[in-house]
Amino acid sequence: MIPFVDLRAIHQPLYSELVEAFTGVLDGNAFVLGPAVEQFERSFAAYVGRKHCVGLNSGTSALHLALKSYGIGPGDEVITTPHTFVATAWAISYCGARPVFADVEASTGNINSEQVRALVTPRTKAILPVDLYGNPAALTVLEEVAATNGLRLIDDACQAHGSRLSGRPVGSFGDVACFSFYPAKNLGAVGEGGAVVTDDDALADRLRMLRDHAQVGRHNHVEIGFNYRMEGVQGAVLGIKLHYLDSWNSARSHAAARYFELLSGLEGVRLPSVTPGGEPNWHLFVVRVASRERVIRSMQEMGVQTAVHYPVPVHLQPAYAHLGYRKGDFPEAEAFASSCLSLPMFPTITEGDQVRVAKSLAVAVGGAA
Numbered sequence: 134m135i136p137f138v139d140l141r142a143i144h145q146p147l148y149s150e151l152v153e154a155f156t157g158v159l160d161g162n163a164f165v166l167g168p169a170v171e172q173f174e175r176s177f178a179a180y181v182g183r184k185h186c187v188g189l190n191s192g193t194s195a196l197h198l199a200l201k202s203y204g205i206g207p208g209d210e211v212i213t214t215p216h217t218f219v220a221t222a223w224a225i226s227y228c229g230a231r232p233v234f235a236d237v238e239a240s241t242g243n244i245n246s247e248q249v250r251a252l253v254t255p256r257t258k259a260i261l262p263v264d265l266y267g268n269p270a271a272l273t274v275l276e277e278v279a280a281t282n283g284l285r286l287i288d289d290a291c292q293a294h295g296s297r298l299s300g301r302p303v304g305s306f307g308d309v310a311c312f313s314f315y316p317a318k319n320l321g322a323v324g325e326g327g328a329v330v331t332d333d334d335a336l337a338d339r340l341r342m343l344r345d346h347a348q349v350g351r352h353n354h355v356e357i358g359f360n361y362r363m364e365g366v367q368g369a370v371l372g373i374k375l376h377y378l379d380s381w382n383s384a385r386s387h388a389a390a391r392y393f394e395l396l397s398g399l400e401g402v403r404l405p406s407v408t409p410g411g412e413p414n415w416h417l418f419v420v421r422v423a424s425r426e427r428v429i430r431s432m433q434e435m436g437v438q439t440a441v442h443y444p445v446p447v448h449l450q451p452a453y454a455h456l457g458y459r460k461g462d463f464p465e466a467e468a469f470a471s472s473c474l475s476l477p478m479f480p481t482i483t484e485g486d487q488v489r490v491a492k493s494l495a496v497a498v499g500g501a502a
């Protein structure tokens with residue numbers, strides 16, 4: 134069976150380094166925040182070209198705290214994409230604000246910046262794009278839309294560690310960017326983790342205060358706070374794994390190029406599109422096919438595991454029925470949701486594996502025609 138991801142193969146060569154990191158945290162007794170987290174924060178801020186990185190306990194917390202730190206709340210609107218992991222929208226809802234969805238580009242599946250422009254109202258406070266599958270959203274255009282309308286640009290870069298756009302690292306666009314270190318992300322912890330990066334000194338202080346029960350001085354809580362702190366062991370592991378991120382991403386990029394070669398011209402399979410000027414980290418390699426459920430079953434029978442990111446767009450999730458959106462409101466997002474198929478993608482995938490994936494996909498779509 135060719136797995137969809139293979140985390141064991143990533144960790145196996147780092148085994149002794151990781152065990153050393155675990156014992157370091159155990160001996161140092163710094164289980165929550167502490168020196169390993171601070172060191173990782175400095176390294177990751179430098180990696181994405183920002184002044185500050187605030188380490189948190191998940192990407193979902195990062196998105197929530199970023200919006201919260203700007204005072205976004207009830208009565209406010211935040212424009213985002215319906216074709217994403219649902220946590221993007223949760224962050225808006227946790228603040229009591231309203232998610233306003235814009236359709237996605239037919240090519241990339243990333244938020245359509247011209248629709249964003251058209252959806253701005255006096256209640257709009259921020260734009261929250263997602264660098265879907267690791268491919269940067271049209272961030273330079275969105276920076277202009279945000280500046281023109283006096284809005285915050287908060288980038289959901291939870292899938293885009295190491296991606297670049299026009300030569301700039303993802304994470305350096307907009308007011309802040311949010312990352313997830315969920316184990317299956319390109320830079321993954323051994324548990325939950327996340328971070329907000331920014332150049333704004335005052336905002337970084339505010340994020341650090343909010344993640345730690347809004348404490349200013351011992352036992353002095355200046356507003357309603359959160360327990361969103363990064364664990365010491367996650368900081369230690371992420372600090373080690375960050376050294377390997379570029380080499381893993383370049384292995385993924387070679388694998389992506391190989392998929393393009395193997396699959397080009399295959400009828401019934403639409404290959405992924407990259408944003409102009411974008412250098413994706415290839416977190417996921419997502420093709421589009423008709424009769425997806427049949428293709429998945431058929432590939433599974435041939436020993437190839439696939440996944441779907443994401444089958445139901447956020448505006449059609451039961452949790453968001455109260456927003457009043459209907460099927461047909463975002464035709465491109467809905468078309469993506471019903472046809473997207475994520476092929477096996479991880480740094481150690483072999484050429485032989487990829488040839489098998491391509492053959493099984495060809496047979497599967499042939500059978501579906």
Ligand SMILES: *Cc1c(COP(=O)(O)O)cnc(C)c1O
Pocket residue numbers: 191192193194217218220221263289291292313314315325326327
């Ligand atoms: C993973 C992910 C999140 C949430 O991150 P967690 O660390 O799992 O909370 C948010 N948005 C996107 C686009 C993601 O891929």
